[in-house]
Amino acid sequence: MRNARLSSRAQRGICSIAMLLSPFAAVPAQQKVDIQRSSTPTASVRLGGAISSVKVIAWASDSISLTGVLGSGSRMDGGPSGVTGPITGMKFFVDASDEAAMRGNKLELRVPRNARVWIKAGSADIDVQGVGGGLDLNIVGGSVRVQGKPRELIVESMDGSVTFTGFADYAKVKTATGNIVLEGGGEDLTLTTVSGSIQAAPGERSLQRLRLESVTGPITFAGDVTRGADLRFDTHSGAIELRLAPQASVEIDAATVLGTIENAWSRTRPVVGREGRGMELGISSGMGGARVTVRSFKGSVKLATK
């Protein structure tokens, strides 16, 4: 009886030790990444493959730094070549044996302010701060956050969300189901989605040409419009809501095929559209104002005061 109890205690002890040890045994061996290299101020960096998160930071140094960790079963190819002196570009590719390994691949990239960065990853969270050169970011899932004033911003995502805060000379953002948030401005911006939502709230900086397009996703715009700007909103069935300042100088041309138009921004009433279907609204307020065009098949259109 006593022996049996001892045996039982021993068994419980062994189990406890095994349970305590097992989490440590499951932790994959991580590999450190630490690459530093001097570069030209406009160097370009290409980073692709199985990465779960990348943080890109522009710094006031003409050098490139890639640090972080790779999960067990992952490996990285590329990097600095044998050339001496400042390099004009670097290319990295991360390969992972499986999804668990991919999840452990977390990198931080530091580049000169005017560098050009190209990232292509499957499902990843990409966070970019302060890059003033070109950005070309491509993901399937996850998220992209960009802060700063990139000269050119191109983002493509399937269901990953995209947030841009800052000012871009040129930006093109496309998603399938991912949501898009614009909190900045730009010279020429096009945001397109199939069924994600688009929320644009441009800041004080000028917005010259803006295109917001969706198939079924809702589009919301709330911001100041620059004189002479050209804004266009297109959807098939998403709801469009525009919130403008009460004194905004705009020429609005809105039309739907089947959808309704509601104008709570001014006194102008929308009229019934062609052949008694859909609605149309034309407003001209002030001289030399922004041109706002809205087209919708059956999504509702609403104008309101910001």
Next chain:
Amino acid sequence: MTHLTFEQISDLADSRAESREPRAESHLAECSECRETLRRVRDLVVAAHALPRDIAPPPEVWTALRARVANGPARRSKSRWWYGGGIAAAAAIILMVGAAVLVPRGTGKAKASKLASSAPPPASPVMLLAVDNSYTRTLAELRLALDAQRTTLSPATVRVLERSLAAIDAAIAEAREALANDPANQILVGILSANYERKVELLQRATELSSSS
């Protein structure tokens, strides 16, 4: 009997009251040939109005261009310039300029809608066919390429892709049906073209994803 000049027919098509000539109208009442010419000009005006303001090159142009770039610089052919589409391009330009000349120079929507209501709708949905034809081949090629590489995409990506394609296809079907019933509607032409564009972009993206994974 002297038939009406093209300028007189153009004025009649434009329905400009100040330029209407009683003689021209009385001639029209008797001459079936001039009536037919007038009907054709009105149809052309309606069709020209239905064209989108900006016409992007058809997607197949980019496909062909990309293929040519990928194959390296093409050797200059010694054949005459009008072989290989030169005549077709010139004819297209003449046609577009002709249409532009025929379109009345009014800016107001009222004028466009007046014309649309005064002229009978085209007998066949020309614009619908034109929009469809611009995309059908490219979409078929992209779909084929995607189906061949489909297994390289993750199930989650395939789900997102299929859901998005279904949404776009439903939108295309709705816009097509509406355009078939209202062939001169410029807004519908724009919406249908935009929906097709979304589909081309999505398929291109999915194809790129599958080829790179």
